[in-house]
Amino acid sequence: MNKDLYVSSPLLPELDDFIPYLRDIWDSKRLTNLGPFHQAFEQALADYLNVEHLSLFNNGTTALMTALQALAIEGEVITTPYTFAATAHALVWNRLTPVFVDIDPQTFNLDPAAIEAAITPHTRAILPVHCYGVPCDVAAIGEIARRHGLRVIYDAAHAFAVQDGQGSVLRHGDMSILSLHATKVFNTFEGGAIISPTLETKRLVDQLRNFGFVDETTVVACGINGKMNEISAAFGLLQLTHIDAALQRRATFDALYRDRLDGVPGITLCRESDNHGYFPILIEDAYPLSRDQLYDAFRQQQIYTRRYFYPLITTMAAYRQRQQAVFHALPVATHVAQRVICLPLHPDLTLNDVERVLAVICEAPSVPLISRATPLTVSDSKRLQP
Numbered sequence: 001m002n003k004d005l006y007v008s009s010p011l012l013p014e015l016d017d018f019i020p021y022l023r024d025i026w027d028s029k030r031l032t033n034l035g036p037f038h039q040a041f042e043q044a045l046a047d048y049l050n051v052e053h054l055s056l057f058n059n060g061t062t063a064l065m066t067a068l069q070a071l072a073i074e075g076e077v078i079t080t081p082y083t084f085a086a087t088a089h090a091l092v093w094n095r096l097t098p099v100f101v102d103i104d105p106q107t108f109n110l111d112p113a114a115i116e117a118a119i120t121p122h123t124r125a126i127l128p129v130h131c132y133g134v135p136c137d138v139a140a141i142g143e144i145a146r147r148h149g150l151r152v153i154y155d156a157a158h159a160f161a162v163q164d165g166q167g168s169v170l171r172h173g174d175m176s177i178l179s180l181h182a183t184k185v186f187n188t189f190e191g192g193a194i195i196s197p198t199l200e201t202k203r204l205v206d207q208l209r210n211f212g213f214v215d216e217t218t219v220v221a222c223g224i225n226g227k228m229n230e231i232s233a234a235f236g237l238l239q240l241t242h243i244d245a246a247l248q249r250r251a252t253f254d255a256l257y258r259d260r261l262d263g264v265p266g267i268t269l270c271r272e273s274d275n276h277g278y279f280p281i282l283i284e285d286a287y288p289l290s291r292d293q294l295y296d297a298f299r300q301q302q303i304y305t306r307r308y309f310y311p312l313i314t315t316m317a318a319y320r321q322r323q324q325a326v327f328h329a330l331p332v333a334t335h336v337a338q339r340v341i342c343l344p345l346h347p348d349l350t351l352n353d354v355e356r357v358l359a360v361i362c363e364a365p366s367v368p369l370i371s372r373a374t375p376l377t378v379s380d381s382k383r384l385q386p
Contacts, residue, residue, distance in 0.1 A: 060179030
């Protein structure tokens with residue numbers, strides 16, 4: 001009997017390797033409040049990502065909400081409808097007006113031309129998302145922001161360890177926000193981070209993260225409790241010793257999918273990202289099944305894919321009926337949301353798992369025999385060996 005196969009699976013080291021960290025926490029009785037594991041992990045993560053000013057948070061949504069507070073943004077913020085709902089929620093919680101514009105058909109990130117067309121006298125910032133870990137057009141967005149005097153906050157929830165021609169993609173904009181959620185490439189159970197451009201900005205972020213406290217008796221801002229606890233921070237330290245191998249396995253499975261699915265009629269392979277956090281494909285008219293029919297076919301085989309990101313935020317009741325939101329024409333985002341499906345991709349996959357996924361796609365009725373998945377071989381297995 002086949003096991004349930006999910007689109008993601010959290011990276012977990014051996015439990016015995018984590019026990020010594022837990023024992024240290026039990027012995028110290030320091031569970032939170034910026035303890036030694038928090039301090040050590042914050043610096044270690046900054047070093048790994050090659051960024052200077054990183055602040056840990058209890059989750060990525062709190063981090064994004066805090067970043068918007070730190071920049072004191074008011075008015076309209078241009079963002080994408082093709083993302084997880086928390087991106088827009090953070091704007092609304094800060095009493096900002098989300099302005100949704102269309103995406104680029106190749107990267108699924110904000111289209112710079114659509115950003116430019118949506119700017120009004122009330123626009124104050126741009127909130128792009130590095131969708132699936134594919135970098136935004138940071139040069140074009142940066143130029144637009146400079147010309148119009150706008151802030152740029154990057155939702156980099158998908159972009160752990162992603163590089164561009166200038167180094168870490170997290171270096172761009174006024175701030176970048178990471179998610180360290182269990183579903184992400186690198187997790188601390190729950191967690192997040194803000195990457196700031198200067199030490200001064202980091203200090204403000206750190207104050208806001210801890211209720212606005214500067215010291216025991218001095219409160220300088222209306223902050224929030226956004227601190228990461230010691231158990232999550234300790235887990236993060238251990239995860240750093242495993243992440244490189246996990247990223248390599250992701251890359252290998254990504255390559256196997258691409259080898260087998262390239263040329264299947266009606267299947268569009270999407271752009272590859274550095275960290276291989278997701279494997280989205282588009283189901284076009286030439287494929288014999290609709291996207292939702294394929295989704296159901298997977299479920300019948302106990303394979304639980306996801307339609308990231310469907311529905312668009314703009315079609316959700318929370319935003320469709322919201323007066324304080326602006327919707328521009330979204331033909332590309334609508335097309336992609338109706339056709340996208342993300343296949344299982346994580347370090348715990350096996351060759352048999354990949355074969356199961358490929359079989360559902362390539363053995364659908366009317367798929368040409370030439371596209372049928374061939375069994376994975378010994379050479380494929382060797383690609384998974386360290």
